Amino acid sequence: MLDSVQTKERVEEILTAHIALEGALLPILHAVQAEFGHVPQEALPIIAKALNISRAEAHGVMTFYHDFREKPAGAHVVKLCRAEACQAVGADRVAAHAKKALGIDWHETTLDGKVTLEPIFCLGLCACGPAAIIDGKLFGRVDEAKLTQIIGGLK
Amino acid sequence: MKIFLPLDSAAIALGADEIALALQAQAKAKGIDLDLVRNGSRGMVWLEPMAEVQTPAGRMAFGPMDLADVPALFGDLAAHPKALGLTDDLPWMAAQTRLTFARVGVIDPLSLADYRAQGGLTGLARALEMDAPALVAEVTASGLRGRGGAGFPTGIKWKTVSEAQADRKYIVCNADEGDSATFADRMLMEGDPFTLIEGMIIAGLATGATKGFVYIRSEYPIAIHVMQQATLIARAVGLLGPMVMGKGPAFDLEIRVGAGAYVCGEETSLLNSLEGKRGVVRAKPPLPALEGFMGKPTVVNNVISLASIPVIFEKGAEHYKNFGLGRSRGTIPLQIAGNARFGGLYEVAFGLSLGEIVDKIAGGTASGRPVKAVQVGGPLGAYFPRALFDTPFGYEEFAGKDGLIGHAGLTIFDDSADMLAQARFAMEFCAIESCGKCTPCRIGAVRGVETVDRIARGDASAIPLLTDLCNTMKSGSLCALGGFTPYPVMSALTHFPDDFSRTKEAAE
Ligand SMILES: Cc1cc2nc3c(=O)[nH]c(=O)nc-3n(C[C@H](O)[C@H](O)[C@H](O)COP(=O)(O)O)c2cc1C
Ligand code: FES
Numbered sequence: 001m002l003d004s005v006q007t008k009e010r011v012e013e014i015l016t017a018h019i020a021l022e023g024a025l026l027p028i029l030h031a032v033q034a035e036f037g038h039v040p041q042e043a044l045p046i047i048a049k050a051l052n053i054s055r056a057e058a059h060g061v062m063t064f065y066h067d068f069r070e071k072p073a074g075a076h077v078v079k080l081c082r083a084e085a086c087q088a089v090g091a092d093r094v095a096a097h098a099k100k101a102l103g104i105d106w107h108e109t110t111l112d113g114k115v116t117l118e119p120i121f122c123l124g125l126c127a128c129g130p131a132a133i134i135d136g137k138l139f140g141r142v143d144e145a146k147l148t149q150i151i152g153g154l155k
Numbered sequence: 156m157k158i159f160l161p162l163d164s165a166a167i168a169l170g171a172d173e174i175a176l177a178l179q180a181q182a183k184a185k186g187i188d189l190d191l192v193r194n195g196s197r198g199m200v201w202l203e204p205m206a207e208v209q210t211p212a213g214r215m216a217f218g219p220m221d222l223a224d225v226p227a228l229f230g231d232l233a234a235h236p237k238a239l240g241l242t243d244d245l246p247w248m249a250a251q252t253r254l255t256f257a258r259v260g261v262i263d264p265l266s267l268a269d270y271r272a273q274g275g276l277t278g279l280a281r282a283l284e285m286d287a288p289a290l291v292a293e294v295t296a297s298g299l300r301g302r303g304g305a306g307f308p309t310g311i312k313w314k315t316v317s318e319a320q321a322d323r324k325y326i327v328c329n330a331d332e333g334d335s336a337t338f339a340d341r342m343l344m345e346g347d348p349f350t351l352i353e354g355m356i357i358a359g360l361a362t363g364a365t366k367g368f369v370y371i372r373s374e375y376p377i378a379i380h381v382m383q384q385a386t387l388i389a390r391a392v393g394l395l396g397p398m399v400m401g402k403g404p405a406f407d408l409e410i411r412v413g414a415g416a417y418v419c420g421e422e423t424s425l426l427n428s429l430e431g432k433r434g435v436v437r438a439k440p441p442l443p444a445l446e447g448f449m450g451k452p453t454v455v456n457n458v459i460s461l462a463s464i465p466v467i468f469e470k471g472a473e474h475y476k477n478f479g480l481g482r483s484r485g486t487i488p489l490q491i492a493g494n495a496r497f498g499g500l501y502e503v504a505f506g507l508s509l510g511e512i513v514d515k516i517a518g519g520t521a522s523g524r525p526v527k528a529v530q531v532g533g534p535l536g537a538y539f540p541r542a543l544f545d546t547p548f549g550y551e552e553f554a555g556k557d558g559l560i561g562h563a564g565l566t567i568f569d570d571s572a573d574m575l576a577q578a579r580f581a582m583e584f585c586a587i588e589s590c591g592k593c594t595p596c597r598i599g600a601v602r603g604v605e606t607v608d609r610i611a612r613g614d615a616s617a618i619p620l621l622t623d624l625c626n627t628m629k630s631g632s633l634c635a636l637g638g639f640t641p642y643p644v645m646s647a648l649t650h651f652p653d654d655f656s657r658t659k660e661a662a663e
Contacts, residue, residue, distance in 0.1 A: 021409070022429075022430075022448075022449065023429050023430040023431040023432075023448075023449075024431055025431030025432075026411065026412070026413075026414060026428060026429075026431055027411065027412070029414070030373075030412055030414070051431070060433055061431065061432060061433050064416065064433040064434060064435075064590075065413075065414035065415055065416050065434070066414070066415035066416060067373055067413075067414035067415035068414060083335035083534065083584075084335040084336065084493065084530055084533075084534060084566050084577070084580070085335045085336045085492035085493040085564075085566045086335070086493075087493075087577075087580070088492075088493030088494040088566055088567060088568045088569075088572065089493060089494050089521065120374060120415075121333070121335065121417060121584070121587075121588075122332075122333060122334070122335045122337075122374065123164070123168075123374050123375075124164055124165075124332065124337070124338035124340075124341040124342075124374065124375060124378075125164060125165055125168050125338070126335060126336045126337070126338055126490070126492035126493065126498075126564065126566070127165065127200035127201070127338070127490070127491060127492045127495065127498030127499050128165050128168060128169055128200050128201075128203070128498065129492075129493070131168065133374070136376060138164055138167055138168035138376075138377075139168050140165060140168035140169045141169065
């Protein structure tokens with residue numbers, strides 16, 4: 001964990017790298033999240049000040065988008081596609097299996113902090129669904145057995 | 156020895172990276188000098204990961220590859236258990252008209268030399284000899300209409316931006332591709348990124364725009380990576396920069412990443428997002444063509460619209476226009492998804508009937524059960540029953556059947572599908588993804604879920620309520636998210652009434 005001074009320093013560095021972009025806020029939020037795994041509370045006022053917008057505005061933007069997290073996720077993030085083409089090949093069944101196996105619902109993290117489960121709406125893998133993206137790695141034709149195997153392999 | 160193995164997301168999701176490692180290890184063990192090219196996908200997703208070996212007769216295809224199939228690729232190819240024959244002779248490939256996707260799967264996506272060798276930059280070279288009105292006229296003459304869904308004539312949009320007076324203009328490529336069942340934008344960006352860049356440069360020449368953005372959804376990590384690399388390469392050789400190809404005006408490009416909001420595919424919401432704001436929809440007018448990014452004249456076009464520009468300039472507007480049906484000119488990359496026996500990307504002239512696509516090209520369902528419904532055009536598109544399979548694939552033809560072709564994605568469902576559940580999902584999705592600006596969409600979708608649930612509990616009196624609600628959403632929503640959600644809902648209700656007439660007993 002970084003302390004808040006280090007956090008501020010890293011955010012300042014990210015700001016310096018992105019501030020000249022036209023419409024820099026999303027690239028900045030992405031970079032901050034890539035660095036910290038979420039957008040830390042103390043980052044928002046610094047970002048808002050640098051972009052000359054209100055803190056409420058920065059917060060409003062951040063919360064509008066599904067991708068940005070206010071709190072850290074579990075050690076692993078399992079995102080399962082819930083959209084139609086994956087439904088047509090059993091995505092609902094696989095999702096129910098995941099919830100049961102992990103003992104959590106969408107947007108929750110297992111008690112040991114290991115796995116966060118999230119829905120995603122289409123990964124462009126619609127001809128080889130059910131699709132998943134787990135810690136940034138893509139998976140196609142994910143059935144119950146394959147999911148059990150993947151989850152079992154998460155450290 | 157030269158082997159092609161896709162870096163396409165679908166191939167990777169099915170194990171291509173592991174196959175690539177095994178190929179390299181095997182080649183090393185055998186002392187073979189292996190040239191492994193990570194290409195785009197040919198679009199036959201059911202055969203991925205599909206390897207191709209360069210032979211004197213042409214490229215031979217093998218798939219779907221398992222790790223166990225790797226060693227035999229270094230032996231007698233004809234005897235390989237996954238041998239499919241010459242790629243170009245496979246029926247799926249041979250019957251297509253590949254204009255926009257001509258190079259996808261053929262070339263190394265990041266090799267400009269490959270790109271040029273296969274006709275790349277020919278269109279741009281011709282465009283550099285033309286003035287802006289002539290460029291716009293060529294696009295108009297091609298009959299190209301927006302492939303993002305709305306089908307607006309691309310030439311007319313460009314003309315508006317071209318004639319607008321401003322100190323800065325922009326080209327924004329909409330690569331948000333949020334519709335389920337669609338992956339053409341992704342495949343094009345992963346498999347032939349320079350085509351998109353070339354199309355955007357020509358758009359810049361035609362309109363006087365000097366800066367472009369590609370807004371790619373965050374769900375596409377590989378497409379983002381390939382586009383970023385391609386942009387760097389294009390800049391390094393002077394294709395992008397202060398003087399296009401050492402000849403033209405300035406044009407440069409930035410790759411931007413979305414953040415998981417479906418509505419940001421809507422062009423005005425996308426512009427807000429690019430500007431660093433909440434992705435709420437803007438009221439139109441003003442049109443983005445006049446007041447778009449940062450209030451400046453802006454072309455917003457889909458990936459496939461822009462990626463079709465180079466071939467139009469390479470082969471001429473006439474050539475492109477001669478394909479198609481009625482007012483739907485040129486080719487369309489069909490994306491066959493869901494429960495399809497043969498799923499993937501199939502580029503063909505407009506005009507095939509839905510039945511030909513579903514029964515012949517897709518080969519029916521993967522499960523082997525009867526096809527019950529096909530959703531055409533993504534989450535805002537209608538569910539088509541077999542009774543409407545004679546509908547020809549074209550903008551007006553689908554609109555005439557209370558549907559839309561959208562971005563040309565088709566999701567096939569077998570007879571285990573519950574159309575009431577699909578209608579409920581359409582409302583739920585709209586509720587999750589609504590930008591919140593207008594009430595019919597924000598509140599209507601929540602009421603929609605509740606109303607479908609009442610029907611599911613056997614309350615038939617809720618059916619007229621659902622119809623009314625759909626009418627309100629259709630006429631009162633600010634954009635097509637709320638405005639078109641009634642398409643899947645009403646088509647499910649109209650064509651599959653049995654799924655909505657549950658007796659109380661059965662439901663409880
Ligand atoms: C809710 C919603 C989502 C949309 N998503 C996309 C998208 O992901 N990609 C796209 O190109 N167009 C999308 N559109 C259509 C765009 O608003 C716009 O019409 C299109 O980008 C224009 O480009 P074109 O003329 O080349 O099709 C969407 C529209 C709506 C209402
Ligand atoms: S619908 Fe699941 S990946 Fe597209």
